[in-house]
Amino acid sequence: MTIAGLLLATATTSYSQNQPYEPSRLPGGRPDLNGIWQALSEANFDLEAHTARPAMSLRAGPYGSLPTPKVLYLGAVGAVPGGLGVVAGGAIPYRPEALAIRAENQANWIDRDPEIKCYLPGVPRATYMPHPLQILQSESAFFIAYEYAGGVRNVYLEKPSAPTIQSWMGESVGHWEGDTFVVEVTGFNDLSWFDRSGNFHSDGLRVVERYTRNAPNVITYSATIEDDQTFTRPWTITMPLYRRLDRDTLLEFKCVEFVEELMFGQWRKNPLER
Amino acid sequence: MSSRWTHALAVSGMVLLTGPPVHVDAQGSARQVGAGVPRMPDGHPDLQGTYDLNTLTPVVRPAGMPAVLTPEAAARLEAAVTESLSESEQALDANRSAPPAGGDGSPGAAGNVGGYNTFWLDPARTYMMVNGEIRTSLIVDPPAGRVPPMTAEGAARFAAQRNAASPDQPPVDDPGLGDPDSYNDPEQRPLGERCILGFGSTSGPPALPNYFYNNLHQIVQTPGHILILSEMVHDVRIVRMKAEHLPAHMKFWMGDSVGHWEGDTLVVDTTNFNDKTRFRGSGEGLHVVERFTRVDANNLLYQFTVEDPATWVSSWSGEYVWPRTDDPIYEYACHENNYALEGVLRGARFRESEDAKQ
Amino acid sequence: MKQLCKSLALLIATGAVATPAVAHHSFGGEFDANRPVLLRGKVTRVQWVNPHVWIHIAVTKDDGTTEEWMVEGGSPNTLTRLGLTAESVKVGTELVVDGYQARDPTLLRANGRNITYPDGRQLMLGSSKTNQER
Numbered sequence: 001m002t003i004a005g006l007l008l009a010t011a012t013t014s015y016s017q018n019q020p021y022e023p024s025r026l027p028g029g030r031p032d033l034n035g036i037w038q039a040l041s042e043a044n045f046d047l048e049a050h051t052a053r054p055a056m057s058l059r060a061g062p063y064g065s066l067p068t069p070k071v072l073y074l075g076a077v078g079a080v081p082g083g084l085g086v087v088a089g090g091a092i093p094y095r096p097e098a099l100a101i102r103a104e105n106q107a108n109w110i111d112r113d114p115e116i117k118c119y120l121p122g123v124p125r126a127t128y129m130p131h132p133l134q135i136l137q138s139e140s141a142f143f144i145a146y147e148y149a150g151g152v153r154n155v156y157l158e159k160p161s162a163p164t165i166q167s168w169m170g171e172s173v174g175h176w177e178g179d180t181f182v183v184e185v186t187g188f189n190d191l192s193w194f195d196r197s198g199n200f201h202s203d204g205l206r207v208v209e210r211y212t213r214n215a216p217n218v219i220t221y222s223a224t225i226e227d228d229q230t231f232t233r234p235w236t237i238t239m240p241l242y243r244r245l246d247r248d249t250l251l252e253f254k255c256v257e258f259v260e261e262l263m264f265g266q267w268r269k270n271p272l273e274r
Numbered sequence: 275m276s277s278r279w280t281h282a283l284a285v286s287g288m289v290l291l292t293g294p295p296v297h298v299d300a301q302g303s304a305r306q307v308g309a310g311v312p313r314m315p316d317g318h319p320d321l322q323g324t325y326d327l328n329t330l331t332p333v334v335r336p337a338g339m340p341a342v343l344t345p346e347a348a349a350r351l352e353a354a355v356t357e358s359l360s361e362s363e364q365a366l367d368a369n370r371s372a373p374p375a376g377g378d379g380s381p382g383a384a385g386n387v388g389g390y391n392t393f394w395l396d397p398a399r400t401y402m403m404v405n406g407e408i409r410t411s412l413i414v415d416p417p418a419g420r421v422p423p424m425t426a427e428g429a430a431r432f433a434a435q436r437n438a439a440s441p442d443q444p445p446v447d448d449p450g451l452g453d454p455d456s457y458n459d460p461e462q463r464p465l466g467e468r469c470i471l472g473f474g475s476t477s478g479p480p481a482l483p484n485y486f487y488n489n490l491h492q493i494v495q496t497p498g499h500i501l502i503l504s505e506m507v508h509d510v511r512i513v514r515m516k517a518e519h520l521p522a523h524m525k526f527w528m529g530d531s532v533g534h535w536e537g538d539t540l541v542v543d544t545t546n547f548n549d550k551t552r553f554r555g556s557g558e559g560l561h562v563v564e565r566f567t568r569v570d571a572n573n574l575l576y577q578f579t580v581e582d583p584a585t586w587v588s589s590w591s592g593e594y595v596w597p598r599t600d601d602p603i604y605e606y607a608c609h610e611n612n613y614a615l616e617g618v619l620r621g622a623r624f625r626e627s628e629d630a631k632q
Numbered sequence: 633m634k635q636l637c638k639s640l641a642l643l644i645a646t647g648a649v650a651t652p653a654v655a656h657h658s659f660g661g662e663f664d665a666n667r668p669v670l671l672r673g674k675v676t677r678v679q680w681v682n683p684h685v686w687i688h689i690a691v692t693k694d695d696g697t698t699e700e701w702m703v704e705g706g707s708p709n710t711l712t713r714l715g716l717t718a719e720s721v722k723v724g725t726e727l728v729v730d731g732y733q734a735r736d737p738t739l740l741r742a743n744g745r746n747i748t749y750p751d752g753r754q755l756m757l758g759s760s761k762t763n764q765e766r
Contacts (some may be wrong), residue, residue: 027315034496119610134512136501139315141494143501145510153509154492160602165680165712167605183327191610248498249514252526256470256609260460267619269458269626368752370670372675373730373745377665385660387732388745393756394685394706448661457661467658469683505709506682604709611681614704615743617662621735 022148023179025215028139031179031213035135036250037241039128039221042083044115046197047237048092049085055179056080056196057110070110080196086128086237092199097228114192117263118149118255120168122192123207124223124237128230131253132244142174143259144180156184166203168192183209194225202229217243310571311538319538319568321493321500324603325596326400327576328489330355332591333482335411335419343408348401356399362392377450378521386450396487402595404575412482412592421431421554421590434554457622460615465551467615469608470527472506475553477528479511479544479562480578480592490603491596493566493574500533500540506579507608513542520546525558527551540566555584662704663743667733671701671742672750677726680708680718682742687744689727703729703744711756 023031045056054069055078071078094102105112115121121129131147142155155174164171164187172186190203206226213219222238225231264269290461309552312320343351377386400407411419424432436453440484456462466473474484481504483489492503500513513533520530522545529547547560565577574596581589672690685705690698711720731745749757 034498117609120605120607134492134499136496136499136512138322138347138494138496142319143503145512149505150507150509152503152510154494154503154603161495162602162712162715163717165604165717168607168610169605248517249520251511251524252528254527256468260468264460264615264619267461267616267623269623337634337675363754363757365752365754366746366748368726368728368748368750370730370746370752372668372670375666375668377732378745383659384661385658387659387663389659390704390706390744391746391756395712396710446660448660448665450665452660462657466683487707491744514681555668601713604712606682606709608683611679611686612683613686613702614658614662614684617734617736617739617741618658621662621664622737624738626737 003190021214021216023216026137026139027132030137030156030176032137033180033181033211033213033219034137036132036244036246036247037135037219038132039239039241040130041086041236041239042081043086043239044045044125044130044195045080046083047085047199048088048194048197049087049090050080050083050197052082053080056113068110076243086239088236088238093232093235095230098200102198105193105200109196109198112193112197112198120151120192121146122168122194123153123170123172124190124209124225125192125242126153126169127209127221127223132176132247132250133241134243134250136152140199145250146252149253149255170205170207179212181211183211185209200230201225201227204229211241218244253262277350278440288604311568312571314497316497318495318535318540320495321540321566321568321574322495323574323598324490324600325574326490326601327476327481327483327594327596328396328485329402329483329594330398331402331409331412332485332593333412334421335413337412341407341410341417341419343401343410345408347455348408352400353399359392359397359399377448380450384450385452389399394487395490396482398485404593404595409594411569412594413590414593415591416588422586422588424555424585425583425587428555428557428582431557431585435552435555454622454625457618459620463618465617466506467618469507469612469615472504472515472606476506477502477504477509477511478578479529479531479542480580481552481564481576483631489604490599490601492603500542503603505603506606508606510546511560519543521610522546524547529560529562538567542566553580556580556585559584574598659743662734663732663741664735664737665732667735667737669729669731669733671703671727671729671731673701673727675721675727676700677723678718678721680712682707682709687721687727687747689729699740701729702739702741703727703731703747704741705744705747713765716756719724721755727755728752 003182026032055063055071057068057071058065062160067078080263107137110116126146126148127133129146129148133147134145136143142157144153144155151169153169155172157174159173161268166189168191170185172183172185174181174183185207188203188205190201193200204227208223208224219241221241222236223237224234226234265274314320350590373388378388380386383389403409413419413421416422460468464473465471471477475482476484476489481491488505490505494501498515500515502511509528511528511531514532515533517532519532525546525548527548529544531542531544533540533542542564544562547558549558553560560582563579567575572629575593576596577593579589579591637750671689671691673691675687676690677688679686685708687699687703687705689703691701692698728746728748728750731742734741
């Protein structure tokens with residue numbers, strides 16, 4: 001059984017052999033998910049199980065793949081660590097034509113990955129970026145702030161009556177099922193990716209997240225992806241989110257400034273060498 | 275102009291279009307709010323909700339205006355604004371031609387090219403009222419309603435950042451262009467144009483109306499952290515309650531905010547600004563104190579004090595009302611489709627290549 | 633007189649408009665006052681995005697060829713709150729735009745100084761239902 005499958009199976013069951021974990025609760029009775037959390041998985045590199053790779057942007061070398069010139073000088077810093085995968089069942093069930101697009105995405109990663117340009121990461125990718133997130137939960141509100149690019153999600157507790165428009169982070173509507181907070185997300189554009197391995201979606205994407213705090217400093221997180229333009233069936237990822245015991249605050253990661261040279265440097269009056 | 279105001283006054287009678295009254299004591303701090311204000315489980319007032327900061331009242335008092343408008347004067351001005359906006363929405367000539375070559379003379383933001391239609395804007399139609407007074411500025415101290423003078427250091431820093439034209443710059447006969455040397459690098463462009471922060475200090479601190487659109491803010495409140503979301507550019511400030519500031523060398527675009535309660539007023543103290551935010555010319559020493567008091571079910575009184583001894587000769591303070599709104603905040607993803615910044619820089623490079631040919 | 637200019641002039645008179653720090657001649661830096669345009673064409677795409685909506689129109693020139701122009705508008709969020717969406721400007725809708733071309737004329741972009749229907753009525757005004765009938 002994959003790690004993802006194991007986590008999925010135990011997500012809502014016992015924390016220990018004899019008694020279920022009883023989370024601390026808000027005065028209204030709901031489990032308290034407040035805090036600064038972060039995923040520790042390799043999901044942002046590649047949702048599927050994979051061994052380590054030299055780089056995210058590869059070319060053919062005399063004895064196998066090598067980093068392309070644009071990432072070469074990062075050396076081991078630019079390498080991809082291995083991961084056991086977070087997808088239940090192992091492989092993402094792409095339609096054949098969509099699988100071909102993923103291959104193109106991988107081959108053209110350096111030009112296509114929206115993370116490189118500091119674009120908003122979408123859902124669920126925002127959850128497992130290598131940056132913390134903060135949940136602020138009151139009796140009347142549920143808000144998730146992401147350190148990466150200052151992404152934000154206000155989770156509505158009642159579905160808004162106005163039509164849903166397209167956005168990078170979607171429109172989130174949440175409700176409780178027992179001690180699990182379930183968030184349905186719709187209204188995506190088709191521009192975000194799921195990871196650095198070219199996994200992508202259409203604007204028909206619908207995501208259903210589940211947040212369950214089943215240990216003092218752990219939330220088990222799962223996200224079910226539905227997008228029949230891209231995949232043959234829904235599929236689910238699962239991973240723990242760990243409380244950042246060393247942080248009481250997010251820090252700014254306003255990467256828009258950091259990518260100005262990349263995206264606009266060619267238009268300087270005196271461009272730097274590229 | 276005066277005949278139109280008279281007409282508007284006659285039509286509207288003495289109807290006051292100003293916002294709801296907000297009362298605050300002279301000190302404006304540590305006051306107990308009325309019974310209509312809901313409370314959190316921890317006993318503090320519930321500040322949560324979505325607010326629309328827009329107002330006709332400017333930050334700085336216009337020359338020649340009193341600090342407080344009479345209801346009649348406010349009604350006249352508000353009616354004139356409403357009428358002007360109605361006129362701006364009239365149908366145009368179906369057979370109009372292109373606008374004039376050389377520009378249409380439009381000033382300010384419209385940049386001599388006429389900007390865009392007013393239907394994109396969300397202009398305010400009323401002045402805001404505090405203590406029963408219809409205010410003509412957000413700034414209340416100095417009493418003249420203006421930002422204090424800059425120190426010599428502040429003025430010099432501000433001038434150096436303003437990109438004086440270089441001596442070999444050919445004369446530019448294009449009033450919409452502004453300083454032709456301010457297009458050399460993206461770092462010279464306004465933070466709103468770069469999509470780093472929203473324009474008009476909309477996130478702040480201090481959070482100010484931008485007088486155009488998207489003035490919505492949302493507050494989410496927990497015992498340990500209070501979040502303030504500004505629609506542009508989806509910026510959040512998360513205030514750590516009863517915490518110490520981060521070390522002084524840690525500097526941020528929106529500073530580092532810590533908060534505590536004084537009675538029913540949330541007091542937020544922000545330091546640790548970087549030297550790029552430059553709020554009205556400020557430097558790294560900027561220090562902002564904000565006070566949030568929910569005065570009734572539908573209104574938040576927002577007060578702020580700004581100081582930077584290296585920039586202004588004294589601190590300055592302002593206040594205005596944040597009315598609740600049922601409108602939702604929508605995503606303002608700015609950088610993701612920022613064609614304008616590209617167009618501005620490419621346009622400058624084309625202009626230079628044309629100048630070089632002459 | 634330009635609608636935006638007129639309203640801004642009044643707002644300046646009442647003191648409501650912020651200092652020039654609000655927008656440093658962004659329009660004047662992006663578009664060229666010496667390149668006025670009048671565009672008539674059909675909508676091919678609407679990008680309902682920030683910081684500016686972009687309406688793409690296919691303009692047929694005198695020689696019969698077609699050019700794809702992008703017309704810059706404002707932020708969509710205010711209009712979305714009024715119930716309008718990208719679909720409020722249907723593909724195929726005939727529009728008339730007067731404005732100025734981008735300073736880099738290799739870009740077929742113009743500011744939407746005035747965006748109207750052929751009869752002169754301004755876009756986006758009236759109910760969203762009315763707009764959908766166009």
